[in-house]
Amino acid sequence: MTPTQTGGAEYDARIQRADRLSSPYSAATEFLEFYKHVASFQKLLSANIVASSQFRPSSGFTPGVRDELDLTILLPYFRGYLSTVEEHAPTALAESARQMALLPTESWIANLEAYWKHAGIYDQQVGAFAQFLPRGFLEPYAEFRGGLTPRAPLVGTTRLCPVCGSRPLLGVLRPEGDGGKRFLLCSFCAQEWEFRRILCPTCGEEAEDKLPVYVSEDTPHMRVEACDTCKFYLRTIDLTKDGHAIPLVDDLAATPYSLWAHEQGYMRLQPNLLGT
Numbered sequence: 001m002t003p004t005q006t007g008g009a010e011y012d013a014r015i016q017r018a019d020r021l022s023s024p025y026s027a028a029t030e031f032l033e034f035y036k037h038v039a040s041f042q043k044l045l046s047a048n049i050v051a052s053s054q055f056r057p058s059s060g061f062t063p064g065v066r067d068e069l070d071l072t073i074l075l076p077y078f079r080g081y082l083s084t085v086e087e088h089a090p091t092a093l094a095e096s097a098r099q100m101a102l103l104p105t106e107s108w109i110a111n112l113e114a115y116w117k118h119a120g121i122y123d124q125q126v127g128a129f130a131q132f133l134p135r136g137f138l139e140p141y142a143e144f145r146g147g148l149t150p151r152a153p154l155v156g157t158t159r160l161c162p163v164c165g166s167r168p169l170l171g172v173l174r175p176e177g178d179g180g181k182r183f184l185l186c187s188f189c190a191q192e193w194e195f196r197r198i199l200c201p202t203c204g205e206e207a208e209d210k211l212p213v214y215v216s217e218d219t220p221h222m223r224v225e226a227c228d229t230c231k232f233y234l235r236t237i238d239l240t241k242d243g244h245a246i247p248l249v250d251d252l253a254a255t256p257y258s259l260w261a262h263e264q265g266y267m268r269l270q271p272n273l274l275g276t
């Protein structure tokens with residue numbers, strides 16, 4: 001059920017999906033156009049990560065996702081990544097990439113290592129847009145490591161990723177029988193795990209009347225699954241309504257709904273790559 005490794009075809013699918021969503025969801029078009037450049041970079045980096053790991057003498061990844069951040073593979077690509085962001089991002093982010101490019105390598109390493117250690121665990125208060133630079137760069141590596149990491153069988157319901165311990169980014173409803181089964185998608189390593197449908201992943205509320213679901217008529221596959229007890233919400237992509245959706249990408253197109261949820265007084269547990 002879980003995509004264990006994200007290959008070039010998966011990145012192509014993400015880029016094509018962003019392209020398709022780019023006009024109907026016009027409020028998100030600027031982000032989606034930028035995301036296509038980021039995903040193209042990630043595709044290239046991902047291929048290099050896979051290739052490098054095959055030629056490592058020890059073939060030696062340790063089991064934990066976050067145990068080791070192998071910057072010898074990654075750092076040579078960081079400057080190219082910053083250039084991509086500088087060239088294609090919205091103005092403020094482009095400027096932060098330009099500033100980062102001027103800093104010495106030690107600062108890059110400190111920035112990447114801090115993200116690697118804390119992302120999805122302690123970073124709730126960090127401005128998500130500020131986190132973009134390390135997050136967009138390290139995503140392919142985190143997905144790669146997440147896919148390699150063996151996982152223990154799930155016991156009961158866990159609100160944090162069973163592979164790396166991070167908070168979920170999204171819910172995903174996948175067709176099963178007459179309905180859909182809910183999974184949570186990890187905000188750090190992009191692995192999925194099964195999660196009960198009537199249960200708040202933030203506070204554990206299970207009373208159905210405290211867990212309203214909001215769906216727009218235009219986009220019935222994008223759900224705001226809110227909790228009136230803790231006031232957090234989970235965006236869930238419903239693949240029973242649109243089998244072509246790619247949760248990571250459709251979420252980026254849902255920016256206007258994030259603003260709407262915010263106006264209703266709900267917060268998002270974990271922002272997406274673009275900070276919405």
Ligand SMILES: [Zn+2]
Pocket residue numbers: 146161162163164165166186187188189190191
């Ligand atoms: Zn994870």
Ligand SMILES: [Zn+2]
Pocket residue numbers: 200201202203204205227228229230231232
């Ligand atoms: Zn709750």
